[in-house]
Amino acid sequence: MLNLLAISGSLRAASTNSALVAALALNAPEGCRVTVYDGLGRLPIFNPDDEGERTPRDASDLIDAVTGADGIIVSCPEYAHGVPGGLKNALDWLVSRDAAVAKPAMLAHASPRSLYARAALAEIMRTMSFALYDGEPEIALLGKKPPEVASILAEPANVLAMRDALAAFADFIRSR
Template sequence: MLNILAISGSLRAASTNSALIAALAREAPSGCRVTVHDGLGRLPIFNPDDEGERTPLEASKLIDAVSRADGLIVSCPEYAHGVPGGLKNALDWLVSRDAAVAKPAMLVHASPRSLFARAALAEIMRTMSFALYDDVLEIALLGRKPPEVAGILAAPANRQAMHDALNAFAEFIRSR
């Protein structure tokens, strides 16, 4: 059984990125379990002085979850042409750890307009030594209200796209 950790870079209650991550968890193919990490908003601001024995509990939970996972999926909004601070903060907690080294990772997006954040996030994750899967899943949810988002994500073509993306990512993980 492959264990995949999914993280949304958005803290909004009605986040399309979080909805996409939740839908991916529901579409996990047989042999895969996708677990959504929901602790992004509880992470303290990264401070290198707080590493080691002083690592805060929420940071330890994230580090352990990434370490245990066979792969990582990240869905990230774009704020002012960049990666949201909460997600960057989470990645900063992983920088000096082995959790990211050679960890397979896939990016998924809920907006076709997040090109700057997409590029920045890919650069950050490559620099951290994640093994970034080249294919990106994008399901356009930008500007949609929750009932519309649910309908779009439940559409057979999108469910199939999610299932296929997860299967391909699982093969990528297994091939490493």
């Protein structure tokens, strides 16, 4: 059983990125379990002086979750052509740890317009030594209200696309 950790880079209650990672968790293929990380908003601002024995509990929980996962999935909105501060902060807590080194990672997208954030996030994660998977599932949810989002994510073609993307990511992980 592969254990995948899904992280939404959005803190919004009606986030399409959070809806996408939740749908990925619900539609995981056989042999995969996707757990959605929900602690992004509780993380303190990264401070290198607080590493080691001084690492805050919420940051330790994130580090442990990433370390224990076979791979991670990140879905992230774009704010001012960049990665939201909360997600960047979470990644900063991993920088000086081994949690990211060679850890398989897949980006997933809820908007076809987030091109700057995609490139920035991929660059950040490559720099941190994540092993980025080339397949990036995208389901266009931008501007949709929660009932529409739920309906789109439940469409058979999208369910199949999510399962196929996760199965391909699982193959990528197993081949390493």
